[in-house]
Amino acid sequence: MIKNEKITPNPYDVLEVSSGASTGEITKAFAMAMKKKKYNPKQIAEARKSLMDSQQRLIADYLRPNLPLIQRFKKQDLSLLNEPIPVIKLLPEFDGLDKAYKESETISESDKKLGLELFS
Amino acid sequence: MNIFKKIKIFCRNVSQTLPLYKEYNSSNLKNNKKLRELVIIVEAIERIWKESQYNNKYILFHYFVNKFLTKINIEKQQWIDTIKTAEYWVEKGNKIFESFKDNPFEITPISEAINLYKKSNQILYDESYMITEKLLIEIFKNRQKFRYLCQQGKEKGKQGFYQEGLNYLYEALKIFKPNKLELQIIKFKQKVNLEREYNRNLKEIKHIAQQGNFVLAQTQLKLTLKKFSRQDGEELSAKLKRVIDAKTEYRQGLIAEKIDNFNLAKKQYLLALSYLPNLEEASYRLALIDIKQNNYSSALSYLEKLTGEKVNYLRGFCYLQKNDLQNVVKEWKTISHPLVDKNKESLKILIQRNRLQIIQHIENSVSKEKYQEAKNYCEKFTEKYGYDTNVDHNLTKHIQPVLEHQLWKSLDLLSIINQLNQEFQKNPNISTLHNISIAYYYQAQIDETYIEKWITFLMTSILNIKKNPILENLSWLNINEINYDKTKEELIKLIENTIDKYKDSNLKKYYELRDIFRQEMLAMELIGNPPNAGVKIKEVFITPRFYQNNKSQLKNINLQKNKLSTLYTDFGLTVAACLKNDVERAIKIKPNLTASSEVEKLAESLINYYEGCYHLQHDSWKKAKNCLQNAQNEIKNNNDWITEINRLCEKQRNKLDNLQENLEFGQFWYNLLKSPASASYLAEYKARDISQQVANDKITFSQAISKLKEVQKIDQNNPLVTDLLNRLEFSQEGEEIDKLLKAGRFQAAVKKAKYSSNKEIKYTVAEVFIKIIIEGANAKELEWETMQQFGKWAYEICPHEPDFREIYKLLKII
Numbered sequence: 001m002i003k004n005e006k007i008t009p010n011p012y013d014v015l016e017v018s019s020g021a022s023t024g025e026i027t028k029a030f031a032m033a034m035k036k037k038k039y040n041p042k043q044i045a046e047a048r049k050s051l052m053d054s055q056q057r058l059i060a061d062y063l064r065p066n067l068p069l070i071q072r073f074k075k076q077d078l079s080l081l082n083e084p085i086p087v088i089k090l091l092p093e094f095d096g097l098d099k100a101y102k103e104s105e106t107i108s109e110s111d112k113k114l115g116l117e118l119f120s
Numbered sequence: 121m122n123i124f125k126k127i128k129i130f131c132r133n134v135s136q137t138l139p140l141y142k143e144y145n146s147s148n149l150k151n152n153k154k155l156r157e158l159v160i161i162v163e164a165i166e167r168i169w170k171e172s173q174y175n176n177k178y179i180l181f182h183y184f185v186n187k188f189l190t191k192i193n194i195e196k197q198q199w200i201d202t203i204k205t206a207e208y209w210v211e212k213g214n215k216i217f218e219s220f221k222d223n224p225f226e227i228t229p230i231s232e233a234i235n236l237y238k239k240s241n242q243i244l245y246d247e248s249y250m251i252t253e254k255l256l257i258e259i260f261k262n263r264q265k266f267r268y269l270c271q272q273g274k275e276k277g278k279q280g281f282y283q284e285g286l287n288y289l290y291e292a293l294k295i296f297k298p299n300k301l302e303l304q305i306i307k308f309k310q311k312v313n314l315e316r317e318y319n320r321n322l323k324e325i326k327h328i329a330q331q332g333n334f335v336l337a338q339t340q341l342k343l344t345l346k347k348f349s350r351q352d353g354e355e356l357s358a359k360l361k362r363v364i365d366a367k368t369e370y371r372q373g374l375i376a377e378k379i380d381n382f383n384l385a386k387k388q389y390l391l392a393l394s395y396l397p398n399l400e401e402a403s404y405r406l407a408l409i410d411i412k413q414n415n416y417s418s419a420l421s422y423l424e425k426l427t428g429e430k431v432n433y434l435r436g437f438c439y440l441q442k443n444d445l446q447n448v449v450k451e452w453k454t455i456s457h458p459l460v461d462k463n464k465e466s467l468k469i470l471i472q473r474n475r476l477q478i479i480q481h482i483e484n485s486v487s488k489e490k491y492q493e494a495k496n497y498c499e500k501f502t503e504k505y506g507y508d509t510n511v512d513h514n515l516t517k518h519i520q521p522v523l524e525h526q527l528w529k530s531l532d533l534l535s536i537i538n539q540l541n542q543e544f545q546k547n548p549n550i551s552t553l554h555n556i557s558i559a560y561y562y563q564a565q566i567d568e569t570y571i572e573k574w575i576t577f578l579m580t581s582i583l584n585i586k587k588n589p590i591l592e593n594l595s596w597l598n599i600n601e602i603n604y605d606k607t608k609e610e611l612i613k614l615i616e617n618t619i620d621k622y623k624d625s626n627l628k629k630y631y632e633l634r635d636i637f638r639q640e641m642l643a644m645e646l647i648g649n650p651p652n653a654g655v656k657i658k659e660v661f662i663t664p665r666f667y668q669n670n671k672s673q674l675k676n677i678n679l680q681k682n683k684l685s686t687l688y689t690d691f692g693l694t695v696a697a698c699l700k701n702d703v704e705r706a707i708k709i710k711p712n713l714t715a716s717s718e719v720e721k722l723a724e725s726l727i728n729y730y731e732g733c734y735h736l737q738h739d740s741w742k743k744a745k746n747c748l749q750n751a752q753n754e755i756k757n758n759n760d761w762i763t764e765i766n767r768l769c770e771k772q773r774n775k776l777d778n779l780q781e782n783l784e785f786g787q788f789w790y791n792l793l794k795s796p797a798s799a800s801y802l803a804e805y806k807a808r809d810i811s812q813q814v815a816n817d818k819i820t821f822s823q824a825i826s827k828l829k830e831v832q833k834i835d836q837n838n839p840l841v842t843d844l845l846n847r848l849e850f851s852q853e854g855e856e857i858d859k860l861l862k863a864g865r866f867q868a869a870v871k872k873a874k875y876s877s878n879k880e881i882k883y884t885v886a887e888v889f890i891k892i893i894i895e896g897a898n899a900k901e902l903e904w905e906t907m908q909q910f911g912k913w914a915y916e917i918c919p920h921e922p923d924f925r926e927i928y929k930l931l932k933i934i
Contacts, residue, residue, distance in 0.1 A: 004565070008565065054597060055610065059607065059610050063558060064558065065555045068517075068520070071521070078476050085473065088463050091459050097374065097405075108332070114332065114399070120330060
């Protein structure tokens, strides 16, 4: 957790133990913390005292972020990606340039449609 | 002539004048402006007095008669002048009318003549003038209508609609028949035949155009317009030209496209569209050229307003090239074409590949520990293909947790707070709320400007403590063994200790934080433990400060009108101070706002009530007055408040000794509550005031009685008021009887005393008579009959009074 002189550290962070630590683990961690000297002896002693008192320990638990458990990542079958990619081309039937040209020489259906639309 | 004869003439004149004068003086003639009749009356009166040569200066009434005659003569002259003016106007009006009588196109002179008649009729009544005015108005209306019809007809002719114009002219002819109009009608009739032929041709040409033969339509129209031209024909001609030009350019485009000169083809198609924007074929060809040139977005823009299977296919093809497969499915869905069906099969494979490609991106990002990127891909996948179990599992159970762990490892508290706030806005839940409060816990220790935020979030988190998962899965403690109340206490203590640190160093900040803390604590108290009712965002109960800090995003929350909700308003801090009886502080921090919503009005009233009570407690009722008056509506609905105000007012009244102040205070108290105590108090002081005014001769008995009766409406049975009223009534009656006696009107005095409801009055008046009898008898000044009369009066007033019985017997009355 954040280490800053102004901040009161969380007892769990001072003793570097998990939330589920037993009394024995806390005692051992206290000795280790004293050796490591990451925090001053007063802070280490207070951290031990807090974690030994169930009500104080509950507050220490409360003052930690509630982070979710990280579960296993599930992989999927991607074999389809190895198969050839289908190609879709523009269908010439939908172009109709010749038909349009022929129609432009006479009075086409679209002319009649246009005539009705514009002159009714 | 002797005086008696003159008086006789005078009397005869008067009797002749009176009926005329009555008529002259009646409001009927003057009000109805019948000036000619009035002049005749005046002249008749003048004749009476002139003929009788009534000019003897010794007659007593000479002066008054002359004065009267002068007065009516002046009036007569004025009326004659008025009649002359009215007649002048009428004459002028007649002249104007005469000079334009035969020209039905002229209406202005008629209007002028009407105005002159109107002016004349306003000052003089003359039936013939009235009739003429009405006639002139009628003529004016007819000419107006005539002119309108002529103008309309002329206008229609100008537009080439001679038949329609003719109809108007025939209508005009029914009113007046001037030559000019008849000539116009002949002219129109000649044009009508041409117009009919034109109409027939135009109909035929339109029909040809409707069948798509635009060139033939144009040729025939040109021939028609040479014979008869009209606006609608010209417009049709222009429209046909636009269509023919568009079709020509379109055909040029097709020729260019056929030789693969796409640029020229595009130019021609666009030109065609400039002539005829709804030439769909041109838009379709433009889209096809764009597709051939791989400009799919541009192609889509040309297809935007088009419909049909062909268009759907092209649009779908464009989306396919843009890899927007969902839209391809949508566009091709309705197309039934064997070749497109084959394309649809390939499309399914492409979609499946696309899904797997995104999943591959997610897996690659995770393997490279690029979790934010992986999260973005997951969101993109869900947006495109909807919910997928595996993708959702990977996002919520792996990627998101890793991101959260990474976030806390970053140690950048402000960034943590920022991200968590965004997360809370998207998905409000207790875990995120808890984490924000922890981030603020540490940030506030580094930078004290964040203390307020920390208090807000921690208090909100504490409010929801029983639902907080942080305490749910502790391996070292069974959930049933958790003492939530104790834990809450400890956490609240943390806040209190933090605030207390400022007590000696920064008193201003100390008070500010304490205000906030008090507001939050009070809300928590009112919400209950566990919380059962209050302001919520989804399942999370929120505190007033939390609401205030996020108000702009919580507009959908409707605050109820109750005590708890008042804490959530802008008045919340002050309300909390009031409810915790720190009114002195409340007055200091009261916001200068206007309450608008119902709950704000309640908050404002509550503050006003507490402030008012505070001033009453400090014997400053004048300061309390405004506050309590402002809260009056709410006070009426709150019995506890009424009781407290009554109690404080009782206390306050004992501190006042000045009559005027007592009166003002009593009026305020009564106006505010109308309680029995306030009514009795006000009535009492009003009575005292009235009594003082009577004593100082500022008001009479009768005024005082009437004022006291008003006071009785405030407190019906107030003993002080009733007593004073009785005494005043007694004094008033006594005074009246005394006046009657002094004026020697004994009979009237007796009558008044006899019917008085006051026994004392009766006794006193009777006693006066008895005393007169005794003193008169002793001095031997009164005769037997006089004494007996006084005795009878006394007996009439008090027949059964034992004190007087002896006298009655002696006087042989009984």
